[in-house]
Amino acid sequence: MAKEGKRLFGFIWKYRTLYFISIPGILYFIVFKYLPLLGSVIAFQNYNLFAGFGGSPWVGFAHFERMFQHYDFIRILKNTLVLGLLDILIAYTAPIILALLLNEVRLVLYKKIVQTVVYAPHFLSWVIVSGIFTGMLSPSSGIVNVILGWFGIEPIYFLGENSYIRSILVGSGLWRDVGWGTIIYLAALTGINPELYEASEIDGAGRWKQTLRITIPSLLPVITVLFLLKIGDFMDYGFERVFVFQNPLNITNSEILDTYIYKAGLKQMQYSYATAMGLFKSVVGLVLLMIANTLSRKSTGESLY
Structure with a gap:
């Protein structure tokens, strides 16, 4: 035990700089992630x-x-x-898909411009994003309804329709965050050995086959x-x-656990009830993660733990 303890201390001391700069991150998770669990x-x-x-x-x-037993629980x-x-x-x-497409672009300047344009919205808050989409979808002056008017279609109040709100939520999230994910995959693409592509070209493989046989498996x-x-x-x-997109007209399809917990916990001060819902959500997420991790480890050999 003494030898193992000495070896562990020596390992920590060897990489003391890395451990030192990780202290703020560790403290963040302890204070804001783990200690609040006691409130459950x-x-x-x-x-x-x-x-x-x-x-x-x-x-x-x-x-x-x-x-x-809540009458709206199933819907939420x-x-x-x-x-x-x-x-x-x-x-x-x-x-x-976007990373694979950009990886095929040979004009470096164009590639960097596209990366910047799709990545920039990631830094916008959801309040700003909602303002942009609300303006675009406005029934009176929004560009979408203006274009529809050119084809003789009556203006549509998109944010006031339950049938459109899910598409708006997913679309706004896609526009805001697609660039962030793309950069991660582009960084992974740079780690692929170029000799694999050279060897495949010698064997007569085109870009499509290289993508299917080399790029995607490497990613x-x-x-x-x-x-x-x-x-x-x-x-x-x-x-x-x-x-930020929710209103009484679209709440039927936009009310989710997070928004309901906010209303029950902070607006109605039902702290225990809201905590129970939050705990339920966390447990379900944990179970889904464990199931997916197990299936991934057995099928692909890749897992988080």
Whole structure:
């Protein structure tokens, strides 16, 4: 034990600079991620602000029962699942496709301009993004309705229709974040050995076959890891990106667990009930991640742990 402890200390001391610069990140996760988990106990209490954790009465799974019996729970859960699934099918695959297309561009200046243009929206807040899309989709002056008017189509109030809100949420997220994912895949593409392409050219393989046989298989580890991380956030679609587009006219298809938790917890001050819903969402996300990680490890050999 003494030798192992000495060896561990020597290893840490050897890389002391790396451990030192990682301290702020470690403290961030401890203070803002792990310590708040202790507050999950109020999901099993009738929490009272003045009595605190110790003085609040225990109610067991009463808040979870109330959650499952809520008349709107199935609809809210369905909205969360549908939006999460659409995000994976569209917003997750789009950066892969865009990165593969940009990788084929030989004009460096054009390639860099496109990268900058698609990456820039990532730095915009959801409030700004909602303002841009609200202006574009405005029934009176929005460019989309202006174009529709050229074809004799009556103006459409897109944000006031339940049938359009999911497309708007997914589309705005795609526009904002597709550049971020693309840069990650482009960075992975630079690590592919050029000799593989040279050898394939000698064998007569074109660009399409090179993409199928070399590029995509080489990207598979990165694709798998990012997919697993996406699955972990499947239930966490994002409060901000939905709330800024939400209104009474589209709430039927836009109300998700995050927005409902905000309304129940902060607006109605039902802290225990909102915590129970948040805990349910986290547990479901963890289970989905564990299942996806196991399947990935058995099928591709790639996993998070």
